[in-house]
Amino acid sequence: MARESLFVTAAGHEMHVSAWGPERGEALVMWHGLARTGRDFDELATALSDRYRVLCPDTIGRGLSQWARDRDRDYCLQVYAETALAMLDAFGVEQARWIGTSMGGLIGMTLAGGHARKRISHLLLNDIGPELPQAAAERIVTYVGNPPILDTMRELEDWLRAAYTPFGPNPDSFWRRMATTSARRLDDGRVTLHYDPKIVSQFAGDPGEFDNWAAFEAIDCPILLVRGAQSDVLPKPVADAMVARNAACRMTELDGYGHVPPLNTDDQIAMVREFLD
Numbered sequence: 001m002a003r004e005s006l007f008v009t010a011a012g013h014e015m016h017v018s019a020w021g022p023e024r025g026e027a028l029v030m031w032h033g034l035a036r037t038g039r040d041f042d043e044l045a046t047a048l049s050d051r052y053r054v055l056c057p058d059t060i061g062r063g064l065s066q067w068a069r070d071r072d073r074d075y076c077l078q079v080y081a082e083t084a085l086a087m088l089d090a091f092g093v094e095q096a097r098w099i100g101t102s103m104g105g106l107i108g109m110t111l112a113g114g115h116a117r118k119r120i121s122h123l124l125l126n127d128i129g130p131e132l133p134q135a136a137a138e139r140i141v142t143y144v145g146n147p148p149i150l151d152t153m154r155e156l157e158d159w160l161r162a163a164y165t166p167f168g169p170n171p172d173s174f175w176r177r178m179a180t181t182s183a184r185r186l187d188d189g190r191v192t193l194h195y196d197p198k199i200v201s202q203f204a205g206d207p208g209e210f211d212n213w214a215a216f217e218a219i220d221c222p223i224l225l226v227r228g229a230q231s232d233v234l235p236k237p238v239a240d241a242m243v244a245r246n247a248a249c250r251m252t253e254l255d256g257y258g259h260v261p262p263l264n265t266d267d268q269i270a271m272v273r274e275f276l277d
Contacts, residue, residue, distance in 0.1 A: 003042070005064075010086035011079070016064035017087065018042075018056040021049035027096035028052035028276065031084070031104025033260060035144045035195055037063035039181040040101070043264035048273060052097070057087055059103070061196040063181070071198040081110045088119060095119050097276050101126040101260050102233065106212060113215030122276055124224045127231050127260040129238040130212035136232040136259070137203060137210075145200040147193040149186065156183055156191050166228065166258025174264065216246060223249040224275045228257035 004019040018038045021028075028048060030041040038056030045054040058065040060083060061075055068074035084107055088096060098120050100108035105128035112120040143163055150156050157179035164178070183191045223246065227239045243249050252271065254261045263272060 003045070007064075008087060008090035010083040010090060013060045013068070013074075013083060014066040015060065015083060015087055016058045017091075018045070018058075020045045020054040020056075021052050023053060025049075025051060025053035027088075027091070027093040028054045028099070029084075029088075029093075029096045029108075030054060030056045030099045031101070031107055032056070032059065032062075033102030033104060034140060034199065035062070035193070036101070037181055037194060039063070039177065040262065041099075042177065043262075044099075044269055044272065047269045048276070052276075053091075055087070055091060055093075055096075057084075059083075061199045063194050067196045068198070071196065072201055075196075075199045076202045077106055077110055080107050081114075081116075084111060085116055085119070093119075095121050097122040097124075099124040099126065099263070099272065100128070101263075102128045109212055109215050109219065112221055113212075113218040117218070117220065120221055122222050122224075123219060124226065124272065124275060126226045126263060127228050127234050127257075129225075129234045129242055130216040131238060132210045133232065133235060139232070141200050141203050144195075145197055147195070147197055149190050149192045151190055153179055153183060153191060156193075166230065167260065167262050168228075168254075168257040170262065170264070174262070213245070216242065219246060220248055222275070224272075225249055225251040226261060226263070226271075227251060227253045228259055228261050229253045229255045230258040231260070233259040 006017045006019055008015055032040050037058045041056045061067050098108040105125040108123050112123050148159050157175055160178050161175050182194050184194050227234050243251050
């Protein structure tokens with residue numbers, strides 16, 4: 001089904017949401033990673049729109065969503081969770097299935113393991129755990145906090161291909177879409193990435209102090225943990241501990257991917273569909 005481009009007010013911010021599928025279909029939220037947009041899910045959303053009302057938001061400060069008013073305070077997990085609940089309310093969604101890539105998984109984990117647990121019926125965590133290795137967090141902050149300024153869209157696409165090599169092998173059309181949905185023009189006509197560079201402010205402290213285990217252990221809905229076999233963000237020992245510490249969690253590993261698998265191939269889409277069904 002065709003994609004709709006919608007705007008809603010969520011917790012005081014205007015949020016852009018790409019939507020697929022019948023308005024009265026079962027709700028399925030797909031939430032992207034730190035420096036990405038909801039358009040990363042185009043293939044998966046299109047495939048699953050035969051059954052679900054798929055909602056793929058751009059987090060505040062990204063894509064076509066409004067940038068934070070208080071950029072030092074609002075770019076944090078708590079505010080993202082508040083905007084997520086407000087978005088569900090705006091669409092009249094009482095309960096949803098949730099697919100969260102990286103940061104989107106942390107948001108889902110926070111909701112499903114907190115006071116909003118009844119609003120999440122299924123949780124797919126795409127290459128993210130309740131703790132973050134410091135080296136991996138520092139790597140991400142380094143490139144996210146210093147977005148390139150380039151002369152042409154071709155250069156931007158080349159930069160994205162290099163920066164997101166862990167996304168694994170993808171067709172040229174994937175990288176072209178990533179470039180066109182990740183760009184914004186500056187006043188001088190050059191191009192940079194779509195997001196507010198201040199989104200890294202949430203990592204101002206020691207990332208090694210991040211601990212979301214209490215929320216994860218409190219989740220009682222079915223959990224599918226997807227791990228890129230070469231991921232540095234979700235080390236194998238952390239993934240194994242997640243399975244051991246929550247009986248609702250099962251894990252699958254995808255070889256050839258780091259952080260993160262894009263969930264856009266036929267076999268990955270089939271895996272997701274089976275879990276959600």
